[in-house]
Amino acid sequence: MIGIIMFGVALLMLMLGFPVAFTFGGVALFFGIFAEGMDLFAFMPYRIMSVMQNTVLMAVPLFIFMGVVLQRTKLAEQLLSSMGRLFGGLPGGLAISTILVGALLAASTGVVGASVVAMGLISLPVMMAHKYDKRLSTGTICAAGTLGQIVPPSIILIILGDVLGLPVGDLFKAAVWPGVVLIGLYIVYILILTRFKPETAPAMPADPDRSRKQEIVSALLAIIPPLALIVVVLGSIFTGIATPTESAALGGVGAVVLALIYRQFSFQMVWDSARDTVKVTAMVFAILIGATAFSMVFSYTGGDYLLEEWMLQLPGEKWGFIVLAMLVILVLGFFIDFVEISFIIVPILAPIAEALGINMLWFAILIAMNLQTSFLTPPFGFSLFYLKGVAPPQIKTTDIYKGVLPFILLQILVLAMIIIFPGWFGMSSTY
Amino acid sequence: MRWIIKLDEGLGKLSNLCGWIAIVALILMTANVFYDVITRYVFNDVSIGMQEMEWHLYSVVFLFGIPYALRSDGHVRVDVFYNNWGQKARAWVNLVGALLFVIPFAYLIGTYGYSFAIDAYQMGEGSGDPGGLPHRWIIKAVIPLTAIFTATAGLGMATFALRVLSGEKQYEEGHGGEGLA
Amino acid sequence: AQEKFTLRMAETWGPNFPIFGDTTKRFAENVEKMSNGRLQVRIDSANKHKAPLGVFDMVKAGQYDLGHSASYYWKGKVPETLYFTSMPFGMNAMEQYAWFYHGGGMELMQEVYEPHNMLSFPGGNTGVQMGGWFRKEIKSLDDLKGLKMRIPGFAGEVFAEVGVNPTNIAPGELYTALERNTIDAVEWVGPALDLRLGFQQIADYYYTGWHEPATELQFLVNKKVWEKLPQDLQEIMRIAMRTASYDMLVHSQHENAKAWANIKEEYPNVQIKQFPQDIFQAMYDANKKLLKEAAAGSEIAAKIIESQQNYLEQSRAYTDISERAYLNTMAEVE
Ligand code: NA
Ligand code: NA
Numbered sequence: 001m002i003g004i005i006m007f008g009v010a011l012l013m014l015m016l017g018f019p020v021a022f023t024f025g026g027v028a029l030f031f032g033i034f035a036e037g038m039d040l041f042a043f044m045p046y047r048i049m050s051v052m053q054n055t056v057l058m059a060v061p062l063f064i065f066m067g068v069v070l071q072r073t074k075l076a077e078q079l080l081s082s083m084g085r086l087f088g089g090l091p092g093g094l095a096i097s098t099i100l101v102g103a104l105l106a107a108s109t110g111v112v113g114a115s116v117v118a119m120g121l122i123s124l125p126v127m128m129a130h131k132y133d134k135r136l137s138t139g140t141i142c143a144a145g146t147l148g149q150i151v152p153p154s155i156i157l158i159i160l161g162d163v164l165g166l167p168v169g170d171l172f173k174a175a176v177w178p179g180v181v182l183i184g185l186y187i188v189y190i191l192i193l194t195r196f197k198p199e200t201a202p203a204m205p206a207d208p209d210r211s212r213k214q215e216i217v218s219a220l221l222a223i224i225p226p227l228a229l230i231v232v233v234l235g236s237i238f239t240g241i242a243t244p245t246e247s248a249a250l251g252g253v254g255a256v257v258l259a260l261i262y263r264q265f266s267f268q269m270v271w272d273s274a275r276d277t278v279k280v281t282a283m284v285f286a287i288l289i290g291a292t293a294f295s296m297v298f299s300y301t302g303g304d305y306l307l308e309e310w311m312l313q314l315p316g317e318k319w320g321f322i323v324l325a326m327l328v329i330l331v332l333g334f335f336i337d338f339v340e341i342s343f344i345i346v347p348i349l350a351p352i353a354e355a356l357g358i359n360m361l362w363f364a365i366l367i368a369m370n371l372q373t374s375f376l377t378p379p380f381g382f383s384l385f386y387l388k389g390v391a392p393p394q395i396k397t398t399d400i401y402k403g404v405l406p407f408i409l410l411q412i413l414v415l416a417m418i419i420i421f422p423g424w425f426g427m428s429s430t431y
Numbered sequence: 432m433r434w435i436i437k438l439d440e441g442l443g444k445l446s447n448l449c450g451w452i453a454i455v456a457l458i459l460m461t462a463n464v465f466y467d468v469i470t471r472y473v474f475n476d477v478s479i480g481m482q483e484m485e486w487h488l489y490s491v492v493f494l495f496g497i498p499y500a501l502r503s504d505g506h507v508r509v510d511v512f513y514n515n516w517g518q519k520a521r522a523w524v525n526l527v528g529a530l531l532f533v534i535p536f537a538y539l540i541g542t543y544g545y546s547f548a549i550d551a552y553q554m555g556e557g558s559g560d561p562g563g564l565p566h567r568w569i570i571k572a573v574i575p576l577t578a579i580f581t582a583t584a585g586l587g588m589a590t591f592a593l594r595v596l597s598g599e600k601q602y603e604e605g606h607g608g609e610g611l612a
Numbered sequence: 613a614q615e616k617f618t619l620r621m622a623e624t625w626g627p628n629f630p631i632f633g634d635t636t637k638r639f640a641e642n643v644e645k646m647s648n649g650r651l652q653v654r655i656d657s658a659n660k661h662k663a664p665l666g667v668f669d670m671v672k673a674g675q676y677d678l679g680h681s682a683s684y685y686w687k688g689k690v691p692e693t694l695y696f697t698s699m700p701f702g703m704n705a706m707e708q709y710a711w712f713y714h715g716g717g718m719e720l721m722q723e724v725y726e727p728h729n730m731l732s733f734p735g736g737n738t739g740v741q742m743g744g745w746f747r748k749e750i751k752s753l754d755d756l757k758g759l760k761m762r763i764p765g766f767a768g769e770v771f772a773e774v775g776v777n778p779t780n781i782a783p784g785e786l787y788t789a790l791e792r793n794t795i796d797a798v799e800w801v802g803p804a805l806d807l808r809l810g811f812q813q814i815a816d817y818y819y820t821g822w823h824e825p826a827t828e829l830q831f832l833v834n835k836k837v838w839e840k841l842p843q844d845l846q847e848i849m850r851i852a853m854r855t856a857s858y859d860m861l862v863h864s865q866h867e868n869a870k871a872w873a874n875i876k877e878e879y880p881n882v883q884i885k886q887f888p889q890d891i892f893q894a895m896y897d898a899n900k901k902l903l904k905e906a907a908a909g910s911e912i913a914a915k916i917i918e919s920q921q922n923y924l925e926q927s928r929a930y931t932d933i934s935e936r937a938y939l940n941t942m943a944e945v946e
Contacts, residue, residue, distance in 0.1 A: 014509045015512060016512070016528075017509060017510055017513025017521070018528035019528075020507050021507075022532045027532075029536050042675055044540050045547035045574050045575075046662060046669070052486060052490035052494075052570070055485065055489075055780075055782045056784050061457055062460075062464065110784075155784060162626060163628070167807070167808065167809065169787060169813045237792070238792065240791075240794045242468045243785045244788065246467070248464075250468065253461065274454045274458050278450060278454050279496065279500045279503060279505035280505070282453070282496030283500055286497050286500070296662075300660075340659070344659070388510075389506075397509045477777040477778070479778060479779070479780055483780070546673070550669060554690060556688055559685070559765055560768055561765075561772045562772070
């Protein structure tokens with residue numbers, strides 16, 4: 001019960017505006033000492049050490065560095081605005097470009113913090129400069145940055161593979177179509193929205209002195225270098241030159257090389273980019289450390305046993321079980337981070353699902369889709385904090401909260417589609 | 432008040448030193464990963480020691496980055512009310528938060544982190560993998576060390592809040608992502 | 613009424629980790645039943661304590677009363693702990709259990725753990741571990757030169773001696789790294805656990821084992837906690853640990869046989885291979901050399917290595933005329 005009260009208190013304290021990371025840590029501190037005593041915190045160095053040795057998270061600073069260099073050298077702006085211009089008079093072109101670039105980044109990393117922050121750095125300033133609606137911009141970026149969880153390679157799928165005992169390769173393959181459909185729906189949504197509300201995403205103004213053809217050629221030319229960089233990153237993964245994490249370093253070095261080619265390079269630029277990267281990286285990891293203290297107190301005060309008890313009360317009939325299990329995961333996702341859910345809840349659900357003859361691969365994809373949503377749901381969705389951390393001050397937390405809403409609904413829609421029509425995604429709900 | 436200003440400026444310098452260390456570590460880490468990929472792919476050569484150096488540097492980046500970001504207000508806040516409040520109200524939030532949250536949290540991590548690192552030192556812990564790095568205590572000691580810096584950065588947050596309360600300093604409008612424009 | 617005890621155990625494995633995790637659960641159940649509820653064990657998996665390789669430190673410091681892990685993980689902290697899991701070209705499970713319980717192994721293990729305020733007990737055996745998944749066939753020593761392989765610990769050192777490049781890859785990226793030839797080979801455990809990671813989908817050559825012929829897990833007990841327990845509960849723990857380890861050995865055999873049947877049926881691409889004789893000889897010599905170096909560097913290591921080698925020699929001579937003779941006979945009539 002202490003865990004539940006702690007969530008309420010954390011929520012109230014967050015509203016006061018003290019830094020998120022230390023609010024998590026501080027609230028955990030008081031509840032932890034009160035319930036278990038000081039010595040509970042002797043576990044903290046171990047937990048920090050496990051973050052330090054989690055080399056997959058190295059992708060966070062590396063991708064942020066790439067994003068900052070691309071932004072400082074204006075190459076990111078060039079990529080996005082050229083892509084936007086390719087859409088001609090079509091409003092929403094920048095937002096669609098953001099989704100596409102997000103999808104490419106998603107295919108190269110499975111670490112949400114890395115891609116949300118990189119996307120925030122790369123595309124938020126461009127969208128702001130072109131008078132995009134704040135909510136549409138932030139919603140698009142959070143959604144695009146979070147794609148990394150469902151588009152393989154993905155940490156969530158690896159964890160689920162481990163917990164459910166499924167081969168990672170099968171999970172990766174099964175996740176491709178749901179990911180593609182989700183990306184498609186994001187784009188369709190932006191097209192529809194901007195058709196009815198073009199003012200939320202103004203079309204890129206065409207240069208009156210140039211023909212459409214010239215426009216396209218110059219846009220294509222401008223896209224090549226930054227796009228080549230993304231291709232290098234992705235290519236290094238697909239050819240096995242680098243692991244997904246390492247590819248982020250190739251991206252960072254590549255961005256600096258691009259800067260050299262475009263005469264934007266200076267040691268000061270590299271130093272300043274590194275400084276920004278350190279600041280944002282520290283923000284992301286402070287949240288991770290605060291949150292790990294929080295979840296430590298939650299589980300050591302019996303929160304995990306409480307959750308287990310709840311889970312065991314789910315109905316023993318297939319569709320009732322699926323729907324309720326998905327609802328419970330969705331609601332828990334508002335408060336608890338996806339790793340905890342995967343490790344606490346999923347092992348309890350798995351044997352029930354198996355006994356009901358449910359196809360575990362399908363079940364795993366449902367859970368992955370659902371957990372992806374937890375990054376976006378207020379109040380504790382990590383993507384929201386990450387984007388807020390790199391957004392200019394005129395963007396309020398509430399803008400982001402409201403901005404992600406339509407994208408959350410789209411994710412739930414895709415989740416429902418996979419539940420009802422598994423065949424569309426090349427799966428079946430039973431063996 | 433004079434000594435508070437002096438103290439605050441000193442604490443600010445300390446946090447900036449942390450930032451400097453983290454920045455250098457980040458550049459080295461990027462180069463390190465890049466180097467490891469190239470030597471593996473081009474020269475078919477792998478060094479576990481160099482691979483372990485990657486996470487050593489990466490740890491330095493975020494652990495030293497945390498106190499630095501605290502000083503430069505890089506840690507994300509929920510601004511539902513905060514940005515509408517005046518200077519004094521914000522100073523109170525930061526003063527109380529620093530004293531109740533940041534410093535005690537850093538204190539506990541520092542104390543327990545100290546025995547964590549000492550234990551590694553006494554056992555002479557190193558990597559168990561072929562060609563891995565020795566002296567694990569060094570990287571473990573970064574945990575209590577940066578906890579101290581986080582505590583001093585928290586103290587700096589408090590002293591700065593006192594300066595704001597006295598009216599001598601102001602929080603800049605729109606902190607957060609601004610340094611990244 | 614008699615005093616009740618609840619002991620907290622940290623295990624290196626994640627929740628519901630097959631075979632390994634079943635071992636601790638069985639142990640906890642048996643302890644509770646045998647003590648009529650006076651002794652209870654609460655198991656925390658890695659997702660809770662978040663420190664799979666911190667079990668040694670946490671039991672030592674008393675944050676946990678008990679631990680379940682493997683001794684060779686602590687090689688970087690206390691080099692002599694290496695010898696109580698399994699050694700390349702060492703004893704098989706039966707020989708090694710005989711060494712532990714009747715050949716002086718337990719005494720040597722306590723000698724190593726005592727200075728760290730802990731007791732260590734055998735904690736379940738995987739049997740012979742497989743030699744790993746390779747994407748290319750290894751036909752000669754030259755094929756091993758420069759091969760990039762995920763192989764940690766002492767076995768990695770032996771491989772390094774014959775020219776392999778041991779490589780670190782985060783467990784979460786292992787599959788992708790092998791699939792895309794970032795690395796050429798992966799050593800994991802055996803069919804039952806390897807199947808979950810899907811290596812059979814991307815590597816055709818599954819090599820037989822030599823480097824961990826009898827991987828023994830361990831129960832760690834904080835010494836102060838142990839001494840506080842009344843003697844009957846200590847005995848109950850002892851018996852429950854010994855039963856749980858034996859149980860894990862047979863459970864491993866069962867699950868691996870099942871998984872292997874599954875791989876044979878569903879993945880006909882997988883071929884079982886054995887390294888050629890010259891490779892084994894080179895690795896055998898490398899192993900000997902490394903052990904010699906270790907023995908020269910530490911008195912207690914020298915003592916353990918000598919005890920193990922003497923015991924292996926004597927025990928193997930008997931295995932040769934019993935188990936091996938029997939298996940050979942069976943091979944002839946097949
Ligand atoms: Na991904
Ligand atoms: Na959430």
